[in-house]
Amino acid sequence: MWTRIELKERAKEAFARCRWIAVAVSLIFAIVSGGGAGFGGYGNSIVDDNGSDYNIGEINIPKEFVAGLLLAGVVVMLLVLIFATVIRLFVRNPIEIGARRYFLLALNRDDVNFREIVYSFSNGYIDGVVTMFLRDLYIFLWSLLLIVPGIIKAYEYRMVPYIIAENPNIDRKRAFELSKMMMDGEKWDTFVLDLSFIPWNILSTITLGLVGIFYTLPYYNFTHAAQYEALRDNLINNDPKVSMDIRGYMDVEDTKETI
Numbered sequence: 001m002w003t004r005i006e007l008k009e010r011a012k013e014a015f016a017r018c019r020w021i022a023v024a025v026s027l028i029f030a031i032v033s034g035g036g037a038g039f040g041g042y043g044n045s046i047v048d049d050n051g052s053d054y055n056i057g058e059i060n061i062p063k064e065f066v067a068g069l070l071l072a073g074v075v076v077m078l079l080v081l082i083f084a085t086v087i088r089l090f091v092r093n094p095i096e097i098g099a100r101r102y103f104l105l106a107l108n109r110d111d112v113n114f115r116e117i118v119y120s121f122s123n124g125y126i127d128g129v130v131t132m133f134l135r136d137l138y139i140f141l142w143s144l145l146l147i148v149p150g151i152i153k154a155y156e157y158r159m160v161p162y163i164i165a166e167n168p169n170i171d172r173k174r175a176f177e178l179s180k181m182m183m184d185g186e187k188w189d190t191f192v193l194d195l196s197f198i199p200w201n202i203l204s205t206i207t208l209g210l211v212g213i214f215y216t217l218p219y220y221n222f223t224h225a226a227q228y229e230a231l232r233d234n235l236i237n238n239d240p241k242v243s244m245d246i247r248g249y250m251d252v253e254d255t256k257e258t259i
Helices: 004-017 019-032 063-106 114-121 125-143 147-156 160-166 172-183 187-195 198-206 210-238 242-247
Strands: 053-056 059-062
Touching (some): 004 210, 019 063, 019 210, 059 063, 063 125, 114 125, 125 147, 147 172, 147 187, 160 172, 160 210, 172 210, 172 242
Antiparallel strands (some): 053 059
16 A cells, blocks of 8 residues: 555655656656647627628628638637647657656666657557547546546546556556556545645746746656556555566566566
């Protein structure tokens, strides 16, 4: 089992060993995970008496022009949405896998290379893209049922990128099964663990993101890597055969030294 104090102590120890690389990895992951800009507008238009034009003050604007402008706006928003989706699928999600791998490795070593962040691009890239896409899709579809089911599924699939980071060739169905097994009975405690970072997020906001960049993000990422390691080792201890699926080979010994 794990406790918040134990996870955070491990995170602090790991962060102290490889501070600047951890900051760089966290920053890159945060940048590619950033939200897009919104679109908005305002106006004060009134249809004239013949119903053919829009009047703004004393300026008459043909309805065809307004319709074309609205259509162009819709097209632009669709293009932006498509672009953002492509970036998420083929760039953001693989980088998430690489970032999870870096923090998992760096928990126990101080010689982990920064290049781990692009690990997924050369190790099971397509499989990783598809699995992460399905993760996002499942969470989205569950969210349509109301917010709470989506949140539950997000926690249920929380360990999927870590599992892929350890074994990029794992069957995608098995990756979801293992994540569910790890998170069974752990969702609420994980939610509380996330809530414990709220003061740090507030402090980051007050400092215009500086605390977040140089401390909160790496600290958060190391903490959740430590949680994954604890849940993984517990699952392997209960069923050693799972080691083959999670880590690609059967090895119950020294589970905290290599992945």
